[in-house]
Amino acid sequence: MRDEDRAIEDQSLSSGKEAVNCYGRLSGIVKDLVSSWDNTHPWKHGGAIPMPSQEAVIRIIHRGRRILFPGYFTQANINVENLEYYIGQETCQLFEELSEQIDLAFKYQALSLGAGVSSSIPDSRELTLRFLEKLPSIKAVLMTDVEAAMMGDPAAKSESEVIFSYPGFMAISIYRMAHILYQLKVPFIPRIMTEHAHSLTGIDIHPGATIGESFFIDHGTGVVIGETTWIGKRVRIYQGVTLGALSLPKEAVPELRYKKRHPTVEDDVIIYSNTTILGGDTVIGARSVIGGNIWITESVPPDTRVLLKRPELIYMGKGSKGAKNKKDAEMIK
The missing domain is CATH 2.160.10.10 (Hexapeptide repeat proteins)
Structure with missing residues (x-):
């Protein structure tokens, strides 16, 4: 065997031993992490009921904005002929997604308070319908916010520019949706929504x-x-x-x-x-x-x-x- 081939083989063996050693150390780290999970903490989470999904709530935010302002936040070609179909499809998807997350939020809240999921949980589908019924009035108020931007900022060249690009308007839009859920006493989700807006815009509006x-x-x-x-x-x-x-x-x-x-x-x-x-x-x-x-x-x-x-x-x-x-x-x- 040539010297250079022997060197490659020795290096390969050495790397293999180092990998074994690394995985051995990882095993100890995992055990330490498991032992740190304290069942006595009130904020522990374990069991068959998952927590509300932050990713799903973010999808709900963006779907809500697409419904409120059709054509602005999608590449779909929206026109008079397909508008009802488009809004209907988006609204049905929003209903299913939000219902599921509201249900998980109430069940997780019950678990965290020690009540268990068998306790009285509000009907998430009814609460979601009540939220959706508020969307037309949310849009009406948001249009006054757009006009306020046009009146208050000479740099605003059009209403579309405000809706598309103004971080203040994004934060207000998300806040106004979250505020309705807050009024319906939905836990966790309203705060996830406004904190997502906070992370995007630097504007921190509490949903309450x-x-x-x-x-x-x-x-x-x-x-x-x-x-x-x-x-x-x-x-x-x-x-x-x-x-x-x-x-x-x-x-x-x-x-x-x-x-x-x-x-x-x-x-x-x-x-x-x-x-x-x-x-x-x-x-x-x-x-x-x-x-x-x-x-x-x-x-x-x-x-x-x-x-x-x-x-x-x-x-x-x-x-x-x-x-x-x-x-x-x-x-x-």
Whole structure:
């Protein structure tokens, strides 16, 4: 046998031994992982009932958007002749998929609470029908949101552009569907929906928030709207706005979990970028304008402008208006 052939054979044998050693170590890792699965934890999950599927819920989101705006989010050629067939097919698919996920969500909730799947579980098909019956009214409100974008953003060239491409409109569309399921007390699924929108757009809207018609989020990244926020009609907010809750001591959390913790924003309010408004008792009165980079924890009366005093700016650079004399110019150099 040639030396080079012997070297290849030795290398092959060595690789085989290393693979055996690796799989031996993997066996120990698997045993450690199995032993870490603690039956006493309330969040454990095991048994014949699977959890709701995140992938299925994401499919439901996109199917819902295709139904609300036929032709926008599909390559199918939609026209008057096949519109009823197209919407009928999509709606039937949505009914089957959503019914299944709602059923799994309630059964998993029962298991996690220790009640078992034999406990009283709501009729998922009835709840799904009630959700589908709301789709026409969801679309009507979303059309006011589109018009709000057209009125509030000179960069918006058409309604189609807003529907196709605006992240704020995507987040609002998904929120409005999730909010109906939240009102129907469906567990898990509404939050999966809005967190998916959050991951895509950077806009975090809790499905429990109440948001009126003609709502517009300009740019949107970093917006946070908490669970008990109440927003009126024709409200416009910009990127980085937080409508949140005041920090609470840990022992107070259970008591306040289902109470109003987030602000109220009345009709026709504008809130500019990076402003934070906190607290369940905080009310921003109608027609008020809140400037950027402001921190608010108290109510603002209607028809009020809240502005931050202009900070002192320091201009650095040769020939800048900050270099008022020779000494300043030398320092800048």
